[in-house]
Amino acid sequence: MGAPGPLVPMRLPRPAGVGQVPGVPVASPPLSRFAATDGLAVARPVVVRSGVPSDSRLEILRRDRLYVICQFGGWVLFTVAYTFLGALQRPMALSDVCVFAATNCVGLLLTHLYRNHINRRGWKQLGWSALLPRVLAATLVLALLWTLSTWPIYTYLYSGHPPGLKFSVTAIFVYSLFNGGWIFSLWSAVYFVYHTFDRARRAEIERWKFEVIAKEAELRALKSQINPHFLFNSLNSLRALIDEDAPRARESVTRLANMLRYSLQSGQQETVLFDDELRIVEDYLALEQIRHEHRLRLRWDIAPAARTQALPPMLLQTLVENAVKYGIGARREGGELAISAQCDEAAGGQPAMLHIRVTNPGNLAVPLQGVAATAEKSTGLGLRNASERLKLLFGDKAVLTLQDDSGGCVTADVRIPIAPPAR
Numbered sequence: 001m002g003a004p005g006p007l008v009p010m011r012l013p014r015p016a017g018v019g020q021v022p023g024v025p026v027a028s029p030p031l032s033r034f035a036a037t038d039g040l041a042v043a044r045p046v047v048v049r050s051g052v053p054s055d056s057r058l059e060i061l062r063r064d065r066l067y068v069i070c071q072f073g074g075w076v077l078f079t080v081a082y083t084f085l086g087a088l089q090r091p092m093a094l095s096d097v098c099v100f101a102a103t104n105c106v107g108l109l110l111t112h113l114y115r116n117h118i119n120r121r122g123w124k125q126l127g128w129s130a131l132l133p134r135v136l137a138a139t140l141v142l143a144l145l146w147t148l149s150t151w152p153i154y155t156y157l158y159s160g161h162p163p164g165l166k167f168s169v170t171a172i173f174v175y176s177l178f179n180g181g182w183i184f185s186l187w188s189a190v191y192f193v194y195h196t197f198d199r200a201r202r203a204e205i206e207r208w209k210f211e212v213i214a215k216e217a218e219l220r221a222l223k224s225q226i227n228p229h230f231l232f233n234s235l236n237s238l239r240a241l242i243d244e245d246a247p248r249a250r251e252s253v254t255r256l257a258n259m260l261r262y263s264l265q266s267g268q269q270e271t272v273l274f275d276d277e278l279r280i281v282e283d284y285l286a287l288e289q290i291r292h293e294h295r296l297r298l299r300w301d302i303a304p305a306a307r308t309q310a311l312p313p314m315l316l317q318t319l320v321e322n323a324v325k326y327g328i329g330a331r332r333e334g335g336e337l338a339i340s341a342q343c344d345e346a347a348g349g350q351p352a353m354l355h356i357r358v359t360n361p362g363n364l365a366v367p368l369q370g371v372a373a374t375a376e377k378s379t380g381l382g383l384r385n386a387s388e389r390l391k392l393l394f395g396d397k398a399v400l401t402l403q404d405d406s407g408g409c410v411t412a413d414v415r416i417p418i419a420p421p422a423r
Contacts, residue, residue, distance in 0.1 A: 295334025327360025
């Protein structure tokens with residue numbers, strides 16, 4: 001058998017209308033797509049570009065459409081106004097109207113070419129000190145071109161001298177230069193002032209976009225820190241049960257699986273229902289009660305209206321975990337953990353709030369001893385992340401405070417707007 005000949009890519013005919021969007025040309029793959037590898041033709045990956053215009057392309061089309069409307073509309077209105085003002089000074093013949101219309105058509109063409117020159121030279125990116133001399137020079141050149149271009153029109157229609165005017169040709173030429181100068185100066189002023197404000201508006205929009213991207217990236221980073229922190233603490237609770245009570249260990253595995261599933265699912269959301277968060281906290285406390293037994297006593301005070309409100313995921317679980325670790329686990333006798341949630345009505349210009357309180361025994365002014373003190377020095381991540389997430393989502397309207405209460409208790413107090421601000 002002879003050696004195989006070179007492999008030539010073939011272009012197969014496409015049935016008409018199959019896989020083709022009307023009005024969008026279909027490009028055949030170039031031969032450079034195929035590369036020889038060990039005697040075989042391997043197709044390189046092809047990037048398929050959508051026929052749908054991008055946001056930047058739509059913005060360019062919008063600005064071009066606005067320019068066309070303003071350019072034609074402005075010169076038409078200017079022609080009508082100039083004709084009307086001329087009619088107030090003297091009777092207007094058809095030749096006068098034709099002169100106005102023809103000269104302003106020349107002005108429309110010159111300003112369009114002027115705009116193309118501005119875009120090619122990048123004048124819209126210049127500062128005012130560099131822009132003004134260029135605009136003044138361009139205005140003088142445009143006025144001269146306008147006068148020279150329209151002079152044959154005056155000569156043809158008026159045979160060298162407009163009727164009813166007692167001025168010399170030189171005076172009319174100078175008047176035409178002055179007239180063109182202020183017209184093109186006005187056009188330049190409107191054009192550059194508009195683009196100055198438009199550039200400022202687009203810069204502000206870009207700044208908002210970058211802020212949103214940075215906020216979303218920071219939220220994702222905070223959530224990625226929460227999940228390992230939460231998993232580490234939960235596994236510590238489960239480890240103590242495996243050798244002591246296998247049935248309870250299996251039940252604990254089920255509860256932990258529920259918590260992990262919730263952690264993964266809620267990590268894709270900015271807010272969750274308080275009732276969903278509460279069920280996971282109940283699973284977590286069930287695990288902790290098996291470990292702490294009678295040392296952990298619970299008191300619940302949850303208003304029905306609070307269950308349907310929204311809060312950041314893992315917020316309540318973080319507060320409860322912190323209370324168990326530093327309020328219950330750090331004391332031989334344990335203590336009572338109180339969890340309350342209610343809806344505060346709007347008052348004093350403040351919006352209605354979801355008010356959450358998690359209270360545990362302790363004192364912020366008294367340092368912990370032993371293992372608890374070591375843990376305290378190495379953590380604090382949970383509450384710090386909770387506070388930062390609240391600030392990112394709700395700004396200054398949401399507040400998380402940690403304070404000493406009477407009776408030797410520490411309370412984590414959270415207030416979240418019931419109606420989240422638009423993001």
